[in-house]
Amino acid sequence: MFLALKEMKHEKLHYGLIVAMIVLISYLMFFLMGMMLGLQNENDAAIKEWGTETVFLNKNSNDNLGQSIITRDQLSGKGQKNVALVGQAPVVLKEKGASKESAQFIGLDPDQFISREKIKITSGRQAKGNNEIVVDKSLSKKGYHLGDRVTINSQNEKYKIVGFVNDAKFSVAPVIYGSLPVWRELRGLNSSAVASGLFSDNKLSKNTYPDLQHYTVNEYINKLPGYSAQNNTFTFMIGFLMVISLIVIAVFLYILTMQKISHYAVMRAQGIPARHLIIATVTQSIFLMVCGVIGGILLTLITSVAIPMSVPVIMNWPLISLMAVGLIVLGMIGSLLPVRMIIKIDPVQALN
Amino acid sequence: MSKLKLVDVNKYYGEGISRVHVLKDVSFSAKAGELNLILGPSGSGKSTFLTIAGGLQTPTSGKVLIDGIDIEKLSSKKRDELRLQKIGFILQSYNLLPYLNVADQFKLVDRIKKNGNVSSEAFDELLEKLAIKKLLKQYPSELSGGQNQRVAIARALYTNPEIILADEPTAALDSNLVKTVGQLFQDLAKKEGKAVIAVTHDLRLREYADNVYELADGKLTLSKNSPDQ
Numbered sequence: 001m002f003l004a005l006k007e008m009k010h011e012k013l014h015y016g017l018i019v020a021m022i023v024l025i026s027y028l029m030f031f032l033m034g035m036m037l038g039l040q041n042e043n044d045a046a047i048k049e050w051g052t053e054t055v056f057l058n059k060n061s062n063d064n065l066g067q068s069i070i071t072r073d074q075l076s077g078k079g080q081k082n083v084a085l086v087g088q089a090p091v092v093l094k095e096k097g098a099s100k101e102s103a104q105f106i107g108l109d110p111d112q113f114i115s116r117e118k119i120k121i122t123s124g125r126q127a128k129g130n131n132e133i134v135v136d137k138s139l140s141k142k143g144y145h146l147g148d149r150v151t152i153n154s155q156n157e158k159y160k161i162v163g164f165v166n167d168a169k170f171s172v173a174p175v176i177y178g179s180l181p182v183w184r185e186l187r188g189l190n191s192s193a194v195a196s197g198l199f200s201d202n203k204l205s206k207n208t209y210p211d212l213q214h215y216t217v218n219e220y221i222n223k224l225p226g227y228s229a230q231n232n233t234f235t236f237m238i239g240f241l242m243v244i245s246l247i248v249i250a251v252f253l254y255i256l257t258m259q260k261i262s263h264y265a266v267m268r269a270q271g272i273p274a275r276h277l278i279i280a281t282v283t284q285s286i287f288l289m290v291c292g293v294i295g296g297i298l299l300t301l302i303t304s305v306a307i308p309m310s311v312p313v314i315m316n317w318p319l320i321s322l323m324a325v326g327l328i329v330l331g332m333i334g335s336l337l338p339v340r341m342i343i344k345i346d347p348v349q350a351l352n
Numbered sequence: 353m354s355k356l357k358l359v360d361v362n363k364y365y366g367e368g369i370s371r372v373h374v375l376k377d378v379s380f381s382a383k384a385g386e387l388n389l390i391l392g393p394s395g396s397g398k399s400t401f402l403t404i405a406g407g408l409q410t411p412t413s414g415k416v417l418i419d420g421i422d423i424e425k426l427s428s429k430k431r432d433e434l435r436l437q438k439i440g441f442i443l444q445s446y447n448l449l450p451y452l453n454v455a456d457q458f459k460l461v462d463r464i465k466k467n468g469n470v471s472s473e474a475f476d477e478l479l480e481k482l483a484i485k486k487l488l489k490q491y492p493s494e495l496s497g498g499q500n501q502r503v504a505i506a507r508a509l510y511t512n513p514e515i516i517l518a519d520e521p522t523a524a525l526d527s528n529l530v531k532t533v534g535q536l537f538q539d540l541a542k543k544e545g546k547a548v549i550a551v552t553h554d555l556r557l558r559e560y561a562d563n564v565y566e567l568a569d570g571k572l573t574l575s576k577n578s579p580d581q
Contacts, residue, residue, distance in 0.1 A: 002459070002460065002463050003449075003452075003460065006451055006452055006456060007451040009451075010450075010451035010452075010491070011451060262447055263447055263449050263450070265447075266441075266443060266447040267449075268432075269406070269408055269435070269441050269443070270435060270436065270441055270508075270511075271432045271433065271434070271435030271436025271437070271439070272432075272436065272464050273429070273432050273436075273464075276464060346409075347408045348403050348408045348409050
């Protein structure tokens, strides 16, 4: 510890540069993680809010809720306990004095569990009847208010906004909660179509609805258009940054150790055990990583405060802490390369 | 009893046609209270002699005994311990750690060898004698070659070793400081009962030595100019 700290204090520029690199790498990692979670949230927040376990879609829908239509026949003879019918349609919301907004219309049955238990109104009240809707709170920042009468797509019908909900996002668009009959109108379907999908808060088996395609909710979310590709891209970038941080710390410490070989040889000649030099190197590595990671967290914190609300970033601090610990462990692994060099130092070099 | 004894030591480097016989049947003994000087030209095997005597490397044949213990039979860890506790190395290239100031060079020793180092009074005296007391806050890069050399000497003596092995200890010093170091080595031998062995080109140290050896072409011989002869 003594050697490690004294050296870093004396060689501020050398070690400052290493810390700066780790700050930038860790900041980039934390920020990418925030973006990944933010974009995930834009895609699946509404579904996660419903707390469902099982999803059924039409077998020919190609895993797409928007393309799925479940008919009365497909449900015939089957009970609908613990399930909620969900009708989904991409729409455009319009109102005088507000911008046109692309949104996802979600038609629900008011007597089923999603409407009754899962839609948490933050202001206003639940929708009653076909001409009332509840919308995502993000629309309130775009000129939509409680009591506003809005139109959807090219319909002449007006719908009254009676409530706002938090985190109602689906397929990177704000959600409009309305009724299933309105969904049918928007899709131009007759009364034989009952919903786009069937969501249950229980783990149901495939056999519950043999005519429908069965998914666990995670399977379904992963099949949302672009969702897996987007997550895999971010995961790859974060993983690659982790490898870069491992290489940076290993290479820097290796070079610094190479420069110190003659000093280490003298210390070994004087009988200073290799253990002390190894502890100094590993301590340095941990110290550099801790400083770098703290710097990265501080930058992330500043960014999370300063970034515009429109950028979909969610800082998950427990996850960031876990990544920070992972980086510190990687730093320790990175120090193994110079440690190997220290073990092999021949004290005879001290006299050469 | 000899503090340090080399018995029929041979050392070869390399293999086949590049094999070199560096030390040839070298026998040597250093007693407590003696200053031994080993003179020899470059390439005569002085550094090899010192590394073998200090347990940094093992001879191809022969024995090295420190306080009667055959150091070849010790594990690497025990040899480290032996060097730390009993041997003070003063090295030609005086490699002080560049990121520690002079005071910290000694603090480092304190952290590793917690007991048995010189007392604070003796340390002060040592610093005074080597004229480095005012340099405690300086870093090696801020010192002259001679000052670095004296700090390196003080650092080697700080552990209060029983055996002092010095490689060209006066190489960077002027005549006045050579006298100081020569006197210091003599005092360490005579007053503190240490076995001092210095390998050097520097003939100015002869007058302080009890025994003067010559190492030439790997053979060690007691010099005719030894004060005892």
